[in-house]
Amino acid sequence: MQQLAENIPRDPNSSLLDSKFTQQELPACKPILTPRAVISSFLIVTVFFIPIGFACLFASNDVVEIIDRYDSDCIPENFKTNKVGYIQSSVDKTCKRTLNVTKNMKSPIYVYYQLDNFYQNHRRYVKSRNDEQLRDPKKGNVTEYCKPEDLSDGRAIVPCGLIAWSLFNDTYNFSRENNILAVNKKGISWKSDREHKFGKDVFPINFQNGSLIGGARLNESIPLSEQEDLIVWMRTAALPTFRKLYGRIEVDLKAGDQIHVTVKNNYNTYSFNGKKTLVLSTTTWLGGKNNFLGIAYLSVGGLCFFLAMTFTIIYLIKPRQLGDPSYLSWNRSPGGQ
Numbered sequence: 001m002q003q004l005a006e007n008i009p010r011d012p013n014s015s016l017l018d019s020k021f022t023q024q025e026l027p028a029c030k031p032i033l034t035p036r037a038v039i040s041s042f043l044i045v046t047v048f049f050i051p052i053g054f055a056c057l058f059a060s061n062d063v064v065e066i067i068d069r070y071d072s073d074c075i076p077e078n079f080k081t082n083k084v085g086y087i088q089s090s091v092d093k094t095c096k097r098t099l100n101v102t103k104n105m106k107s108p109i110y111v112y113y114q115l116d117n118f119y120q121n122h123r124r125y126v127k128s129r130n131d132e133q134l135r136d137p138k139k140g141n142v143t144e145y146c147k148p149e150d151l152s153d154g155r156a157i158v159p160c161g162l163i164a165w166s167l168f169n170d171t172y173n174f175s176r177e178n179n180i181l182a183v184n185k186k187g188i189s190w191k192s193d194r195e196h197k198f199g200k201d202v203f204p205i206n207f208q209n210g211s212l213i214g215g216a217r218l219n220e221s222i223p224l225s226e227q228e229d230l231i232v233w234m235r236t237a238a239l240p241t242f243r244k245l246y247g248r249i250e251v252d253l254k255a256g257d258q259i260h261v262t263v264k265n266n267y268n269t270y271s272f273n274g275k276k277t278l279v280l281s282t283t284t285w286l287g288g289k290n291n292f293l294g295i296a297y298l299s300v301g302g303l304c305f306f307l308a309m310t311f312t313i314i315y316l317i318k319p320r321q322l323g324d325p326s327y328l329s330w331n332r333s334p335g336g337q
Contacts, residue, residue: 034322035315042308043162046301056286063289064103066241067114070095071276072267081165083270093266097278099259107250107281111183112243113168116275120163120236128162129234134224137201149214159224159234165208167233169216172278173262174249181259183247185206189231198224198231215267243279 020026031037043126074095087093119125130146132139145149146160174181202225204218218227225231232244253259261278269276281288 005082005260025335035311035320037317039308039311042304042311046305046308049297049301049304053294053299053301056294056297057291058294059286060289060291061296062282062284063189064105065289066099066101066208066280067277068097068099068261068279069277070097070263070265071269071274073097074263084268087265087268087270094261095265097261097263099261099278099280101253101255101257101259104255105253105254105280107248108184108283109249109253110281110283110288111172111174111246111249112279112281113170113172113246113278114241114243114275114279115168115269116241117272118237118242118269118274118278119240120242121240122239125162126236129164130160131197134159134202135197137198137199140202140205145323149210152206152319153209155206157209158202159218159230162214163236164230165214167215167218167230168244169264169266170276171264171266172246174252174264175260181249181251185228185247186252187228188245188247189228190235191314193231193235194225195230243259249280274279 066333074093074097075083075086076091077336079089128147128149130139130142130144131147133142140158141156143156143160145158146162149157149162149165150160151157172183174183203223204220204227208214216229219231229246237244247314259280263278265276267276284292336337
């Protein structure tokens with residue numbers, strides 16, 4: 001084989017053929033997986049991951065949440081067997097709810113609405129929008145990809161598409177001891193979306209003027225970059241159960257407080273067996289309540305600790321004779337045998 005390689009003609013002007021790069025001889029980390037190295041690696045992962053996991057769990061447990069599902073309770077008795085008929089009727093859809101605060105909640109308190117069984121990740125739904133139209137006032141007549149919500153009476157819809165058309169339109173008003181709790185709806189969307197994806201000179205035109213109304217209406221005198229409920233809604237969710245930010249309550253709530261909520265139950269989730277939930281939540285340095293990250297760190301750390309102990313016991317009970325690492329190809333001299 002060596003003699004055959006020597007007989008292959010080479011380009012005398014090419015120095016790349018014999019370079020360390022082409023011969024795969026560049027400096028590289030080539031660890032030897034000895035029992036001590038493997039056990040030490042597992043123990044290092046354990047030492048770092050388990051404390052991080054506990055820190056994440058403690059931070060998640062410090063989050064205080066109030067969760068209230070209201071879609072079923074807000075149906076009048078005479079409409080219990082015809083929920084779709086109720087939501088499509090013109091009857092008053094005001095619903096009174098009472099939330100009990102069990103722990104102190106420091107401001108800001110984030111108000112979310114949660115929808116279940118709503119597939120915003122459906123391919124046709126996600127594609128039913130036109131980003132050029134949303135940010136450029138000169139593209140108002142561009143409704144490509146927006147079907148079936150592209151035109152109304154032959155005129156272009158701004159914003160067009162199914163995502164905007166299905167905008168969430170339930171509303172919430174909060175009070176405590178007959179004092180109104182204001183909800184701040186400024187800054188609830190991503191800054192990058194407001195500044196780059198929705199134009200300051202783009203205004204709603206001909207929106208929700210068709211025979212079939214999908215959701216909320218938009219104020220035609222306010223540019224899209226300031227209509228943050230729309231911006232939040234149009235950042236589509238990846239899973240069928242999701243929360244979207246409605247606003248912030250910027251006063252503290254104390255344990256024992258009763259929060260009275262006036263809900264306008266307008267959004268039709270009954271046609272597809274969806275659920276609607278109101279969520280009030282505080283945050284920590286980790287964000288909202290989410291035990292998954294802490295459990296994941298603890299699981300990996302615990303698994304590494306188990307493997308380290310297992311390998312240690314095997315190594316002590318039945319040690320294996322290791323070879324001389326000096327005979328490895330990368331430790332031998334180029335001219336050696």
